[in-house]
Amino acid sequence: MNEKALRILEYNKIIEKLTDFATSPMGKEMCKNLLPSTDLGEICQGQMETSDALSRIYAKGSLSFSGLRNIRDSLLRLKVGSSLSVTEFMHIASLLETALRAKSYGRRETDDMSTDSLDGLFNTIEPLSPVCREIRRCILSEEEIADDASPGLKHVRRSIKLTNERIHSQLNTMVNSSSVSSMLQDNLITMRGGRYCLPVKAEYRSQIQGMIHDQSSSGSTLFIEPMVVVKLNNDLRELAAKEKEEIEKILGELSNQCAEYQEKLSTNITVMTHLDFVFAKANLSRSYSGTEPLFNEKGYINIKKGRHPLLDKKKVVPIDISIGKDYRLLLVTGPNTGGKTVSLKTVGLLTLMGQAGLHIPAFDHSELSVYEDVFADIGDEQSIEQSLSTFSSHMTNIVSIIDKSNYRSLVLLDELCAGTDPTEGAALAMAILKNFLRRDVTTMATTHYSELKVFALSTEGACNASCEFNVETLSPTYRLLIGIPGKSNAFAISSKLGLPDYMIDEAKKFIDVNDQSFEDLIADLETSRSTIEKERLEIEQYKSQVAGLKQKLETKQDNLSKQKERILREANEQARKILQDAKDYADQTIRDMNKLAAGKTGNMKELEKKRSAVRDKLSKTDDRLAIKKDQAKKNRPEDFHPGDSVRVLSMNIKGTITGKPNSKGQIAVQMGILKSMVSLTDLELLDEEVIKAPTLKKTGAGKIKMSKSASISTSLNIIGKTVDEAMPELDKYLDDAYLAHLNQVTIIHGRGTGKLRTAVHNKLKKCRYVKSYRLGAFGEGETGVTIVDFK
Incomplete structure (x- = not known):
């Protein structure tokens, strides 16, 4: 990729943002050196790693590599047998602790979890915990080695401590002596050259036997080492040398241990640096809500709801851009400050980011092409030093682009051939664009020239586009409209800003009639497009509403069918039990009667008694199975x-009258969600008192039951509510659903932390009219819903 395009399209600012997300010096360096690739396999691998890291961040949180240190120089020293310093061991320990943290982060919770492209990297990391623990045991900080690092060091430091105590004891005795304390400048013990001394007044130098090590700047104080501690001070110096020797032994042993794992340490550095780089890309993607684009090598770009990543994602207007499939040239027109240049830069920058393995701020399944190079001529490139005008500077750049571009290039041109005579500039621009079209170069350009709008309309492989502008508010909407040329709106804008109408009318006289007609045609097209767009949105809303109503109707129909099947099944089962009971009784009676008839002294009285019992049983059975015939005599329409x-006798279920009797002796009855015309002879009035809202006055009819049956939904959504908010709503819903005779309902509580689901299940356990409940199956909502069956 040429550096000029990277600079013009502000790719370096994206890299700066990426670098800020890296947590190690080596990771930051890797981010700084990231450039777009032209290898499709490498690009797809980078995109896949970014996506997998982003998935892990959403699942487990981010991963920091701040403890990662570059120890490659230390590894070279180990290779030649040198001992490392305390600081170098601290860096190795920090690296290994980071490796352990990364290894734990990358570990799968269960074996059946799906793998991703980062598993191999995490599996390669070797924490070397024994080495890390040994370093931390021996080295407490960069200035301190632990006493227990070795037995020899512990013994030496104990001797040093005892020697120091003896020296202090001797010197304290002298300081506290009345004969000596008067000779001292201060009653304290000091050190000079690593040896303990006393500050003696110069006039008493001959009174205290010892070695003079220093004197004050005024010469009034001499620092004398008394003879009684000279040997002890010498012993202390020897012990210090032994301590240094023991420390060197310890560092040598640690160096030998680390030398055995040179390759693994080197691999840890490489792998974790790469992981830091990958997670930096993922965190960058999360910052602007990026997605992984699809790639092709056919020069086809289809960006859906794309946003410029350097603009505020809450304010920027997303754009849809398609180029390279049906047309290779996209010509964007419209007024200044309308978003043409931003659209141009968005396409270029998103292409560079995608080829660098970075996610792009666009909708899912946006598509980019892999280009060998991206060329851009955007902004004012006027050069005073080179005596180049704006036009000359742009033309120099365009000539270079023409020479270097091919069918695998993306060319972005802002205000092509502006800054010169409009007629000549338009002609020159058309010639340049035709050259790109002939060579199949994917090109996107912006212009104000009306001639180029006609050129795009009449040339195969070219397409117009415009940035929408609201003339009423004098502000751009920043929406990119493919297929429609833009209007400059100079007259309309000038009029809104207060330019007199007579001056605008005068200006229009200087415009060619054909140009005026073309601008009017563009205005008509824009008006038609706006109208069609509004109608399309309305149609989409209507379609959505129809789909929702259709879904509700299908659900009600399904519930009605289930209710009907349940009622018929229960009725058949009840009838079967009644008939079976009657049959069993009759069979037993016949057997008894046969025994009595076979007797020699047949007891006619007993036989008659048995026959009477059978008649009574059959009569009761007939009463239970049949509709009471005399009911018609009791039931009157009024x-x-x-x-x-009422009770519907044929189905043995309760219902509510919703109308008046017709001429056929039938009346409308609401039975749960089932409403049907039922004969008066099949009804039995029930004397039930229910409270009718809102007056709380008792009536003889079930008004509340009717409204519940008519409006109750088959599901309740309590996602987002607390347990305290959801439980009263759930309690009321279960009562209403049961009163409405629903067979089954769905409680939608979501997954979340599981607290809401647990509260729902505890409530269902205690509900007396709940038959059973279960979590949803695949396609029903799985663990996010609970299916409830009523008794």
Whole structure:
């Protein structure tokens, strides 16, 4: 990729943002050196790693590599047998602790979890915990080696401590002596050249036997080492040398241990640096809500809801851009400050980011092409030093682009051939664009020239686009409209800003009639497009509403079918039990009667008694199975009123009257979600008192039951509510659903932390009319919902 395009498209600013997300010096360096690739396999691998790291971040949180240190120089010293310093061992320990943390982060919780492209990297990391523990045991900090690092060091330091105590004891005795204390400048013990001394007044130098090590700047104080501690000070110096020797032994042994794992340490550095780089890309993607784009090598770009990553994602207007499939040239027109240049830069920058393995701020399944090079001529490149005008500077750049570009290039041109005579500039621009078209170069350009709009309309492989502008508010909407040329709106804008109408009318006279007609045509097209767009949105809303109503109707129909099947099944089962009971009784009676008839002294009285019992049993059975015939005599049309509670005898279920009797002796009855015309002879009035809202006055009809049956939903959504908020709502919903005779309902509580699901299940356990409940199956919502069956 040429550096000029990277600079113009502000790719370096994206790299700066990426570098900030890296947590180790080596990871930051890797981010700084990231450049777009032209190898499709390498690009796809980079994108896949970024996506997998982003998935891990959403699942487990981010991973820091701040403890990663570059110990490659230390590894070279180990290779030649040198001992490392305390600081170098601290860096190795920090690296290994980071490796242990990364290894733990990358470990799968269960063996059946799906793998990703980062598993191999995490598996390669070797924490070398024994080595790390040994380093931390021996080295407490960069200035301190632990006493227990070796027996020899412990013994030497004990001797040093005892010798120091003896020296202090001797010197304290002298300081506290009245004969000596008067000779001292201060009653304290000091050190000079690593040896303990006393500050003696110069006039008493001959009174205290010892070695003079220093004197004050005024010469009034001499620092004398008394003879009584000279030997002890000498012993202390020897012990210090032994301590240094023991420390060198310890560092040598640690160096030998680390030397055995040179390759693994080197691999840890490489792998964790790469992981730091990958997670930096993932965190960058998360910062602007990026997605992984699809790639092709056919020069086809299809960006859906793309945003410029350097603009505020809450304010920037997403754009849809498609180029390279049906047309290779996209010509963007429209007024200044309308977003043409931003659209141009968005396409270029997203292409560079995608080829660098970075996610792009666009909708899922946006598609980019792999280009060998991206060329851009954007902004003012005027050069005073080289005596180049704006036009000359741009033309120099365009000539270079023409020479270097091919069918595997993306060319972005802003205000092509501006800054010169409009007629000549437009002609020159058309010639340049035709050259790119002939060579199949994917090109996106912006212009104000009307001639180029006509050129795009009449040339195969070219397409117009425009940035929408609201003339009423004098502000751009920043929406990119493919297929429609833009209007400059100079007259409209000038009029809104207060330019007199007579001056605008005068200006229009200087415009060619054909140009004026073309601009009017563009305006008409824009008006038609806006109208069609509004109608399309309305149609989409209607389609959505129809789909929702259709879904509700299908759900109700399904519930109705289930209710009907349940009622018929229960009725058949009840009838079967009644008939079986009657049959068993009759069979037993016949057997008894046969025994009595076979007797020599047949007891006619007993036989008659048995026959009477059979008649009574059959009569009761007939009463239970059949509709009471005399009911018709009791039931009169004037006895039934809307809201009355009744029992439908043929189905043995309760219902509510919702209408008045018709001429056929039938009346509308609401039975749960089932509403049907039922004969008056099949009804039995029930004397039930229910409270009718809102007056709380008792009535003889089930008004509340009717409204519940008519409006109750088959599901309850309590996602986002606390347990305290959700439980009263769930309690009321279960009562309403049961009163409405629903067979099954769905409680939607979501996955989350599981607290809401647990509270729902505890409630269902205690509900007396709940038959059973279970979590949803695949396609029903799985663990995010609970399916409840009523008794």
